[in-house]
Amino acid sequence: MKKQTPISPTAAAGRCTLVGAGPGDPELLTLKAVKAIRAATVLLVDDLVNERILSEHARPDARIVHVGKRGGCKSTPQAFIERLMITAVREGETVVRLKGGDPFIFGRGGEEVEHLREAGIECTVVNGVTAGLAAVTSLGVPLTHRDHAQGVVFVTGHAKTGAGAHEDATDWRALAATAHSARLTLVIYMGVAGAAHIERELLHGLPGDTPVAVVQHASLPQQRHVVATLGRLQAAIAEAGLASPAVIVVGDVLQGLAAASVDAGAGRFGT
Template sequence: MRSNNKTGKVFLVGAGPGDPGLITVKGVNCIAKANVVVYDYLASPALLAHANPDAEMIYVGKKGGDHTLPQDGINALIVEKAKQGSVVARLKGGDPFIFGRGGEEVEVLIAAGIPFEVVPGVTAAIGASAYAGIPLTHRDYTSDVAFVTGHEDPTKAESSVDWKALATGIGTLVFFMGVKNLPTIAAKLMGNGRSVDTPVAVIRWGTTPKQKTVTGTLGTIVDETQKAGIKAPAIIIVGGVVNLRKTMQWFENRPLMGRRIVVTRAREQASELVHQLTEYGAECIQCPTIQVVPPPEWAEMDRAIETLGRYNWIVFTSVNGVDYFFRRLFENGLDVRALGHIKTATIGPATADRLRTWGLNSDIIPESYRAESVVEAFSATPITGSTILLPRAREARSVLPVELRRMGATVDEVTAYETIHVENGATELIARLEAGTIDMVTFTSSSTVKNFCRLLPSDQARRLMADVTVASIGPITSQTARDMGLSVNLEATMYTIDGLIQAILENY
């Protein structure tokens, strides 16, 4: 949207420490209504999904001294965009006013006469410590806490940190951006009276599936951090409360913590799988190999809808088939009443659940979730002389219509949707496979297998996948994977997303 004023408006939005679920509701609303989103390195990419598809997305990330755009350039950018009448969401990791340089950006906006609002965010100190199982205050340990920069402005003549006061006067200390300076921080605290045995924790990538925590004391933490290879971004917590992590840690105990799992399902359908795997601790790498789209033309479907009165059954073999059929039914000016005389069969519980959302219960749900089981379920139902409508994907397996016709039914197959090959993400996928930073690839259909294999160089696919676990949703998908030269390591016993997740949990 554009501001009603000639000059736009800037929202400084705290994106939180990494977990996209930790952003505030107001923060999400600001992203959604902006037509320019200016975002940082530490702002979760998942948050960009809340933006308007037509919004201009501008990355200004800063990491380890590598600045895409220096702070002065960022200041000039948000002023320029606002003066053009844009509503700007300035998305900043953590909280804008806790070592986020939000105060500097506000001063620039004030000087330029640009309206602004500040939307607080969960700062890394609070988020990372909670996810590491470390309460920053505790009645039995300390009643005070201090947030300290571990990386002061390099242009300052001398440090403004009162090390003596910090070392002896504050119970819990949290240092931001201090990993490179950890030896100096530890030495300053011990040199100013803090005990060498004071517990310390260093938390990298707090609140994300990549979170890693190292603990020690002021005397040992430098060596422990170096051994663990901890680098930025990380925060440092100093104080007795660190000992509570021994019993309170929860986030890093999850069964899939740190596992890097590729989800090949179409992006619009991947949310359930991604959500559940993430809840169990996995880092999900979304690499959709297919996109579900309407058929090139609707003539075939429209003819079936116009003559619904002649059908005795409709068989739905997927959630997509349900959705596309009913959308087209409604677009033709009809509703579920047009199906009042028709019985329905679905291939599994997920498809039956989706059918129920359109107002119909399924008359047949087979025990096993594949075409052969639908045929078996019909064996107890006389269908000789029946006319069956089968709305499904363009390139679906032939077993179902063939067997139903063999049982005496007339079957009209109509294309409700098709899946097309998607190549976005191939470069990143291959780079990750080359680096050995993928643990598992999941396949939820034969089409995801075929299109995944198309993304890989044919002469290198076997090598790239040699050490990667392949997880399949069921036997048909597994056979396709084997036909494509992949080794299937695990297969769901119940051919659903929940079944696939259960198989992955059991594997690990």
């Protein structure tokens, strides 16, 4: 890749910050995120960012550019977003790249930092609450537990496509075997569209009665979820009518919820 020309010492140099907006609830913003948003003259905003964050914290004169990043929908090309960031910084703007969740957990923040550095621009990153954590917290269960899970794995269910993509980006069978033997919770982002394949592959290493939960719109008033077993993952998603954006959680930390769902009979679906 051809490197960008670094900013010259005499050029008007702005600055850039990647900010995690959290899973949706504006009250889950960090104080540092609010400070960065309030200082921004240009905000490049993903689709999943709550509009209240902008109305409550962005400057009235800030230029807000919606650059759309939503699974299963048409998205603004990543290269175009990166060019916008670099151009705005070189024009002396205070740029905030506002991303849902955390910039460094499936937010392509790592790629953006690399491109900025190639252009001679250093970037600050402000972490946000990631959807996988917010999803299980909203259900009243942890990601780790001394009796049920000794660790957690965050994994994408939507592999990279096109140039540079790996044919088998995620070895679900190996991951399932490791999760079973090491007692790990699996948190799968962007996995609803491929749920049937994920279910089929995970069953090679995990029991069919392993508890699962699927949480859509985590932390928002319209949140919905379903609790089921791994052997019914795809069926439960279809029956509940869930869609992206959603997080799939797999593991024994959900045992209490799964037992409650069984006791309640058909009461597997929640809001």
